Amino acid sequence: VDGIAYNVTATDVVIDNGVVHVIDGVVLPINRPTVVEAATDAGLTTLLDAISAVDGLGTTLLDADAITVFAPTNDAFAAALTAFNAADLGELVTALGGVENLETVLGFHVVPAVAYAGDLAEGDQTLTTLSGQDLTVNRTGTTVTITDAENNTFTVQTADVTIENGVVHVIDGVLLPTL
Numbered sequence: 001v002d003g004i005a006y007n008v009t010a011t012d013v014v015i016d017n018g019v020v021h022v023i024d025g026v027v028l029p030i031n032r033p034t035v036v037e038a039a040t041d042a043g044l045t046t047l048l049d050a051i052s053a054v055d056g057l058g059t060t061l062l063d064a065d066a067i068t069v070f071a072p073t074n075d076a077f078a079a080a081l082t083a084f085n086a087a088d089l090g091e092l093v094t095a096l097g098g099v100e101n102l103e104t105v106l107g108f109h110v111v112p113a114v115a116y117a118g119d120l121a122e123g124d125q126t127l128t129t130l131s132g133q134d135l136t137v138n139r140t141g142t143t144v145t146i147t148d149a150e151n152n153t154f155t156v157q158t159a160d161v162t163i164e165n166g167v168v169h170v171i172d173g174v175l176l177p178t179l
Contacts, residue, residue: 032164035061035069042161042170046077049089054103060130061110067166068111068127070146072174073157080174101179107131108148108177114166117144117159133177148175 010022033041036058039048051057061067072080081087084095093102107130115127120139128134136147144156154173161168 032162035067035163035165035168038161038163038168039071042071042158042168044071044074044170046074046089047071050077050102050106053089053093054099054106057103057106062165064110064112064165066112066114067130067163068113068115069163069166069168070109070111070156070171070175071168072109072171076154076171076173097179104131104133104177104179105174108133108135108175116167117142117156117169120144129177131177135175135177144169146171146175149178150176152176 006023006025006027008021009024013020013022036048036051039051051061061069077089077092081089081092084092086092086095093099096102096105110130111127112130113127115137117139120137122139122141124136124138126134127137133149135149138145138147144159145153146156147153152173152175154171154175156169157172158170161170
């Protein structure tokens, strides 16, 4: 579990309710961060602010059984602000048409399954997001790109950040669904 190999020092020790195999070490569980902790550790403050702006979204992400999050950097959000002629997150929400559309945009960054970069097939594949819309993911060697509904293509900058209920890939753009 913790990446260390242990040696079995005694086998088949019979006890009242089963059998014990003795090893020469202690196996400790791996403590994985939540999606919020991982975003905080990565400095993705704008993403965290956006998630907080949608009532209950943080809880939805924390409670999900299995997720893959394509997490935009702060620079990616800054580029989105510029593209939408917005000075801040509040103006971006207005430009998107309200909090409901922000929720759709954020849900478009989450796939309800665990997809590590190395597990993706070579080439294009379609993944359905929490928003119910599809995005295209392409893996070519170790490079992973994501194409949104507007045909914008962004690149995974940091792949395979393991979280309690899945994985986070940090990307260099904000994915846009059909609104």
